[in-house]
Amino acid sequence: MSRRTRRGGGPPPEQRRGPVTARRGQVEHSTTDQRLLDTRSPASFVHSDPWRVLRIQSEFVEGFGLLADLPPAVTVFGSARVGRDEPEYELGRRLGAALADAGYAVITGGGPGTMEAVNRGAQEAGGLSVGLGIELPFEQDLNDWVDLGVSFRYFFVRKTMFVKYAEAFVIMPGGFGTLDELFEALTLLQTGKVTRFPVVLMGTAYWSGLLEWLRSTVLGSARIKPGDLDLVTMTDDVDEAVRLILEGTGRAGPPAAATSGDETTSEVGGAAAAGGAPS
Numbered sequence: 097m098s099r100r101t102r103r104g105g106g107p108p109p110e111q112r113r114g115p116v117t118a119r120r121g122q123v124e125h126s127t128t129d130q131r132l133l134d135t136r137s138p139a140s141f142v143h144s145d146p147w148r149v150l151r152i153q154s155e156f157v158e159g160f161g162l163l164a165d166l167p168p169a170v171t172v173f174g175s176a177r178v179g180r181d182e183p184e185y186e187l188g189r190r191l192g193a194a195l196a197d198a199g200y201a202v203i204t205g206g207g208p209g210t211m212e213a214v215n216r217g218a219q220e221a222g223g224l225s226v227g228l229g230i231e232l233p234f235e236q237d238l239n240d241w242v243d244l245g246v247s248f249r250y251f252f253v254r255k256t257m258f259v260k261y262a263e264a265f266v267i268m269p270g271g272f273g274t275l276d277e278l279f280e281a282l283t284l285l286q287t288g289k290v291t292r293f294p295v296v297l298m299g300t301a302y303w304s305g306l307l308e309w310l311r312s313t314v315l316g317s318a319r320i321k322p323g324d325l326d327l328v329t330m331t332d333d334v335d336e337a338v339r340l341i342l343e344g345t346g347r348a349g350p351p352a353a354a355t356s357g358d359e360t361t362s363e364v365g366g367a368a369a370a371g372g373a374p375s
């Protein structure tokens with residue numbers, strides 16, 4: 097406490113607040129805690145961008161905190177609209193089980209349809225079943241087969257988690273959401289933002305047309321380069337999908353022989369990129 101003496105009186109009233117010294121009229125007569133706890137300010141600040149930045153940060157903190165200890169994982173994307181009685185649901189369930197059997201945790205969007213099928217297959221096979229949900233304008237819970245789940249407000253935070261905590265993607269048939277996730281994965285690979293990250297398309301009948309259009313129109317117009325089509329591999333077979341991931345992430349030796357003659361597998365311009373997990 098400073099004790100400067102004033103002409104004609106004692107020292108001025110003085111207050112230390114951390115590194116701040118306040119005197120005379122600058123002295124505050126309530127504590128920081130009192131100002132926090134004793135008052136209500138207008139709530140509008142929670143709808144401001146600076147406050148949103150804090151909420152976005154907290155989503156990253158929650159996500160990193162929850163997922164940092166995951167074992168090797170594969171993210172599977174696919175339609176929210178597949179019914180439990182559809183063959184695609186069964187395919188998703190078998191895929192989830194096969195990935196779990198191979199030792200992978202399985203990450204999905206935690207919603208219904210294919211996401212549920214894949215979580216269900218992984219959970220039933222004794223694997224770690226993870227769901228990264230998203231807040232939507234309508235009510236929706238994580239599906240019942242998610243054993244470790246977190247729900248996000250922001251799509252872009254959730255998308256970071258899908259990539260950061262997986263070492264491969266499998267893309268099942270789907271709509272706009274699935275296509276967005278597929279093309280984000282391809283863009284990250286194409287631009288070198290992630291490296292050595294297998295992307296496997298399940299369902300040759302569903303995806304062939306898109307790949308053909310990419311080859312004829314997009315590559316044909318030189319809007320991508322030929323090697324870009326090597327970033328993705330297509331199959332109908334869950335065991336093949338798992339093998340491609342194990343090989344592509346360096347967890348299995350290379351195949352003994354080329355896969356020519358396998359009607360269910362089409363390597364689009366080459367193999368899934370070889371390597372390991374993204375940093």
Ligand SMILES: C/C(=C\CNc1ncnc2c1ncn2[C@@H]1O[C@H](COP(=O)(O)O)[C@@H](O)[C@H]1O)CO
Nearest residue numbers: 173174175176177205207208270271272273274
């Ligand atoms: C439309 C319905 C439910 C929506 N619920 C979703 N929950 C979680 N994740 C979702 C949801 N919808 C889309 N996604 C994400 O996109 C992909 C599926 O989108 P698509 O357009 O159905 O292909 C999926 O991988 C999620 O990450 C019906 O009840």
